[in-house]
Amino acid sequence: MASRVTADTPRPRTLVPVRKSDGLLKLLGLCLLAGVLVAGLLFPIVGAAGVVSNQASETVDDMSSELADVPPPLVTNVTDAQGNRIATLYEQYRIPTASDEISEAMKWAMISVEDRRFYQHRGVDWKGTLRAAISTSTGNTQGASTLTQQYVKNYLINVIYRGDELGQQKAQEVSIARKLKEARIAIQLETKMPKDQILTGYLNVVEFSRKIYGIGAAARAYFGTTPDKLNAAQAALLAGMVNNPPKFDPWNHPEAATERRNWVLEKMVENRKLAPEDAKRIMGQDLGVLPDGPDKPASNCVGAGPGNGFFCQYVEDYLLQSGLTEDEIYTGGWTIRTTMDQKANNEAKRAAEEQVDKNEDNVANTLSLVRPGKDRHEVVALAANRDYGTDKDKGQTVYALPSGVWNVTGAGSSYKIFTAAAAMEEGKVGIYDTIQTPKNHLSRVFSGSPAPCPYIAPYTRGYCVKNSGDHYPSSMTLQQALATSPNTGFVILEEKVGMGPVVDMTSKLGMRKSMAGNAATGGEPDPDAEQREAQVDQKTWFGPKENSPGLGSFTLGVSPTSGLELANVAATIISGGTWCPPTPIAEITDRNGEKIPFKDKPCEQVIDEGLANTLAVGMSKDDVAGGTSARAASAVDWTRPMIGKTGTTQHNGSASFVGATPQLAGAAMVFRPDSPNGGLHYGSPGNVTAVPQGSSLSTMFGGKTPAQTWFSAMSKLMEGEPVEPLPPSDPRYEHM
Structure with a gap:
């Protein structure tokens, strides 16, 4: 009696590969016979078919080698710094599976339904292929492909021509030329690969619908098990699906899937691999798939979850901007170990x-x-109050809020850091020197829309600025100005330094993407601005154009800003003026565990170390009495040395806090990410309100919610860490 699938069923035997010359002789006979039979029916096509066949002959060796050289797409795993997986990225969900990890039931189910004589032929079913060739020439699309030929076709479609629609069409076109080419490759494969290896390869490459490829992924997704545990009922369902995965999807089309499964069971009985009584019993059972749909991970950063998704998104964006392709990332089978600290996140x-x-x-x-x-x-962390995800009804978003340039209304007075640094570098002022901080100031240097200044000179037009309150003295040291943030003092400094050095300093310290295309940095004005300029005496409005390449409000932080870049500015300052790209990558290994060479952009000494250290000392008073973040620091009993700067934009449209200890830097920002119609917000935002747990709405300032967010997280993360001092100031930058 023939063997049936049982627990002790022996594995399919492996035949000794046929000699290549024998296979080619048989193929030659097939080609000649097919040509003779087809010539009488389609004489005009014979020449063309011959040409295609010749081309196939020339390339078949390369193609068969390519089947071995081009690996199938695999899942890329993204992990935190400790190696714990946080997300999977893939185009095809596939779990590589060895032959001894696949049940006999699965192997015999596939053989019974797709190629009953798999262990008798040498890659091609001669009678079936010849019959298919004749039928194809008369309009019939009979297949008669062996498992080896189907392995070739599926590898071409799902691997080599993946993403190439034209190539996939050619790999499945109904033509004699395609059949002959497929046959030749199949014969060559059988001279190089044992039968069991071919069967295993086919089971690893074939599609099972819903981005599920290969038996390893199918066993998990459909039944929550592993391939070695698949029984006859499960194997019959999966074997039946490969003919038309969407049509026989068990969740979308349970009746069709059941009918197809039962048909496979009948074929297993006919092939004497399943007892009739067992087949009858199984036919009366439900499909047995998981009730809530396939068990498979999300194919993108949504799978990282509401908290880790923003970090995963930055990893992907960073790799793409570094020159890698989405295809490499999503099909490489890599392990990307990131720098994310789960506790910090x-x-x-x-x-x-x-x-x-x-x-x-x-x-x-x-x-x-x-x-x-x-x-x-x-x-080490990228987080937001909003969850990462696609469910808008739950307030979720896939905007890269912490790392992208989504805060289009700006970071407010945090940008005064750049004006102070530029003024010190240009020798205009030292950190302990006194600057003027009048209540109001009318600037005629900077360009922009002319506007009257009612609280200074109602009939004089220019850039008009005032402080946010009447409590400021008329002058103070630059260090005190950084802590208390008078607007007039920094606009006056910006006039003295010039917009060019201020903008250059902003980029050097880290605001590189944020500065791209920034209208406030200068450049050609818009047509309306040019028209207004022609109507006003340049000397009485904003001064010589060459001295005013941008808007005076730049130092007040009105520009679109990335929170991550702002955090990296603090890291650059506290690192002695060394800028490095904010990298999320610790290590990347390929599917074989080998390291993939990956280099970040090199670090740069962007400002003198003495200047950076002195600037840090200048920013060290924001959290103490009189500083704009003092109340937030006091709420968590903060006593560590640190640097910090708050910022609030006009009309409280957005706010920020940037700060650092020698061990960790960070930036918190509050802003409106959406416009009323659900897109990006570029209009006037109105007041932004914060909602601390258990309290009422409050108007937004940098010293409130952003600073409170920063200190709340940092106080926990710094617990147990040594208290490190700030570097000393450099006398060269203390006084000018």
């Missing part, structure tokens, strides 16, 4: 949600954390 998420409820309409509160250093700036 969790604390950042907690702090962001603690200050602004995730369901607060159109308000984002983000926190980005970077580990400073002179060799690397590693990103």
